[in-house]
Amino acid sequence: MRSLRFTDWVFVVAAVAIVVAGALTLFRPTPGPAHSAHQRAAPADLVPAAHSDGLSETESGYRFERVTVPDTRGPAVPVAFRIIGPNGRAQTDFLDNQTKQMHFFAVRDDLHVFQHVHPTLVGDTWHTALALTDGGAYRMFAEFVPRDTKDPRHPVVLGVPFSVPGDTTLLPVPAPGAETVTDTGFTVVRTDEPTEPTPMRPQALRFAIRAPDGAPVRDLDPHLGAYGHMTGFHTMLLSATHLHPLEPLGAPLIDGELTFQAVFADRGEYRLFLEFSHDGRVHTAAVTVAVA
Structure with a gap:
């Protein structure tokens, strides 16, 4: 039997490489869907349990439009706003969310001031009042469930910052405790x-x-x-x-x-x-x- 020449060895090596590559391709696991660095994978049944947002005044095509923003202290400082929908018009009809169409929150940045109220609709504008007896940086949140939502357990939450001038008594957030x-x-x-x-x-x-x-x-x-x-x-x-x-x-x-x-x-x-x-x-x- 004749010995293999150099060119014969080249063809043998190439053939083996092709076979190995094909096997790796055949048995390689199918990649899952790509996720960006900002996405979190979670089981589908977890999604309706809670939401965490309100960091923007726009979400899911809805926008918080300021009408009257608190800028002073008082026991009943007026607030007024509109919710502009994806169609560019003020939206006034939402699903009930724990018996209310609109929940409205305000917190100071040290979280020692917390307000939860339910605005009244007048025309196309929501009106309420906040008890703001101290100054500081605040954030207010409008929470509602659109009529066309695919998951009524996931409200839209729009957040807007505001500030109240004057002396402020800031306190540290209490440590975790039972x-x-x-x-x-x-x-x-x-x-x-x-x-x-x-x-x-x-x-x-x-x-x-x-x-x-x-x-x-x-x-x-x-x-x-x-x-x-x-x-x-x-x-x-x-x-x-x-x-x-x-x-x-x-x-x-x-x-x-x-x-x-x-x-x-x-x-x-x-x-x-x-x-x-x-x-x-x-x-x-x-x-x-x-x-x-």
């Missing part, structure tokens, strides 16, 4: 684990509500169509996060606990504001949660 006391004497204790949720992972946050005498509160009044309402704000970004209550009205509150479904979009600390009604009065508890 217990807080309302101005009305109710104690609220966070009872879930782990204490530091992970971004874009679902977690049920549980809060035990105790009356001023220490007894568990088992007979909350309906508030905005539920036993409670909770909104959170990232302490650095001031992005808004709406958490949805899990106990339906009429269900017993075991040990006076309320549960909220949470999915936080970013790492960092969040200041959560829990509103609940008891004996015909709305109480607000604030707690800081670290997301790691």
